[in-house]
Amino acid sequence: MAERPGAPVGFGRPAPLPQTGWERLSELWWRDEQQQYPEETVNIAKSAFTAGVVGWLYGGLPAFISARKAFIESSRGEIFQNRADAVQSAHRAGLRSFIRYGWRWSWRVAAFATVFNVVSTSLSAYRDKTTISNFAAAGAFTGALFRMHLGLQGLAGGIVFGAAFGVPAGGLLMAMYGLAGETLQEKRSRERKELYEQRLAEWQSRLSMTEILGQTENNAQGKPEMERARELKSY
16 A cells, blocks of 8 residues: 555645546555545454454353363362462463464454455445445355355355345444444545645645746846836937
8 A cells, every 4th residue: 555646746736536436446545645544444454453353252252161161170180289270270271272262263253344344345435325235245245255165055155144244234334324424435525525625725826826926027027128128218
């Protein structure tokens, strides 16, 4: 990722607003003049991290409890130095399972959330609107991607599962957008338009000032020439 091409440089005219879906889509992955990524892109990274943590807890905590319980049951005949040694050994067994099974769930949930958000955000940017169908399509694509190794039947099941997940998830996000008053795409379009109009006004102001300065300089250079012409006429 790098700075968006076509960004205003120096006193040049501000870059026009993106008109096509591909221009809006590519804009998601470019940094602005403050070296910041769009809010949608930052949210994708945040959701991936959150999903990874949730997946780790979902897979790790039950594994920790189960492994600790199994260790206690299987080691009743063993002799430990003291009670603290027995508790530490049980915790170590649970911690190994927490790390092992937590990681298995963590990367899967994080990958699913990342693919789902990338596809849904890209569809919203390309179509320049946020709808339930974007989330349903994103869920169907993600489900198919994760189940395609199981063959045609697994692919079909993944599409159905993904779409069934995408619709309520999209409905929840749309409800949150409704409370906020605008979707992220609408907010980005509004801020983009306001920033473009501000930059255009500043550019036009600088251009007018440059023309005034140029005209003043020409007038200043013309006065000595007129004085010389008058002197020649007087001779």
